[in-house]
Amino acid sequence: MTGVSVRGLTKDFGSSVRAVDALTFTVAPGRVTGFLGPNGAGKTTTLRMMVGLIRPTAGEALINGRTYGQLARPRRVVGALLEATGAHPGRRGRDHLRLLAQVTGMPARRVDEALDQVGLTDAAGRRVGGYSLGMRQRLGLGAALLGDPEILLLDEPANGLDPAGIAWLRSLLRDLAAEGRAVLISSHVLSEVAQTADDVVIVNEGQLRHAGPLAELDDLEAAFLRLTGTPAEPSGTASEKAPEHAAGQPTWRTSGQPTGDPAGNGGGRAAGGAAGEAAEGRSA
Numbered sequence: 001m002t003g004v005s006v007r008g009l010t011k012d013f014g015s016s017v018r019a020v021d022a023l024t025f026t027v028a029p030g031r032v033t034g035f036l037g038p039n040g041a042g043k044t045t046t047l048r049m050m051v052g053l054i055r056p057t058a059g060e061a062l063i064n065g066r067t068y069g070q071l072a073r074p075r076r077v078v079g080a081l082l083e084a085t086g087a088h089p090g091r092r093g094r095d096h097l098r099l100l101a102q103v104t105g106m107p108a109r110r111v112d113e114a115l116d117q118v119g120l121t122d123a124a125g126r127r128v129g130g131y132s133l134g135m136r137q138r139l140g141l142g143a144a145l146l147g148d149p150e151i152l153l154l155d156e157p158a159n160g161l162d163p164a165g166i167a168w169l170r171s172l173l174r175d176l177a178a179e180g181r182a183v184l185i186s187s188h189v190l191s192e193v194a195q196t197a198d199d200v201v202i203v204n205e206g207q208l209r210h211a212g213p214l215a216e217l218d219d220l221e222a223a224f225l226r227l228t229g230t231p232a233e234p235s236g237t238a239s240e241k242a243p244e245h246a247a248g249q250p251t252w253r254t255s256g257q258p259t260g261d262p263a264g265n266g267g268g269r270a271a272g273g274a275a276g277e278a279a280e281g282r283s284a
């Protein structure tokens, strides 16, 4: 297991927006890496390049030495959560994962295992349209875990989870890392990252501001403010894009990526690396 090596990754949108600017960092096996930055810092764009949904302007993200598109069975290697709400509302949770397993060649037994991993076994027979935001987020995590991947790339994974769910997620991420997996979680909210991550990567305006062990930073929030010049969203503040959050709870905001999955699902956006430039438009 070698994790992910991001080297000089750059993305321009048109001639005026450099969303990601020569980013270089690694996501190490056996560790949780927090990917931090204010709104618009380029986190989601970076994650989307890592899983081949958009093509870098320059640089590369290598997964075990290969780009996502070069991997023979990408979903067995990389599980990605880039949006949690794309599952068809009329479909039952278990059927959503079954379809995804079929389309991507996963063993059917993984469906129930993944449902169990994300605590959705009891709700698996219910239609996704009746799921809460937190349940849809769990389903997206289940989709990311379906291939039993050694690398997990999760964009705002705590979004929509209640306090018990956030504690559960923290434990799940720690367990996944303890199994030797490389886990990357993006956020611009610091409290959960401070409790969960081993390493932090801080970006601002598309550029790397810091990469290293969390333990090297005395105070994550102070470092974030110094490195980004941006106040962190205080824990306990409901996000404008996540109105479901109860006030008083830590919140990691959601992001809005287009879907690009052959199964029409929202979770595990790593859809064979075939989305290419066509997926570049934002849906939110």
Ligand SMILES: Nc1ncnc2c1ncn2[C@@H]1O[C@H](COP(=O)(O)OP(=O)(O)OP(=O)(O)O)[C@@H](O)[C@H]1O
Pocket: 013, 017, 018, 019, 037, 038, 039, 040, 041, 042, 043, 044, 045, 046, 188, 254, 255, 280, 281, 282
């Ligand atoms: N398809 C696109 N076309 C044009 N500009 C884009 C596109 N996608 C992203 N951007 C711009 O790139 C920059 C980085 O956006 P990105 O969504 O990657 O940031 P982020 O760190 O994930 O932000 P947030 O925390 O708000 O989700 C922003 O200025 C954004 O407006």
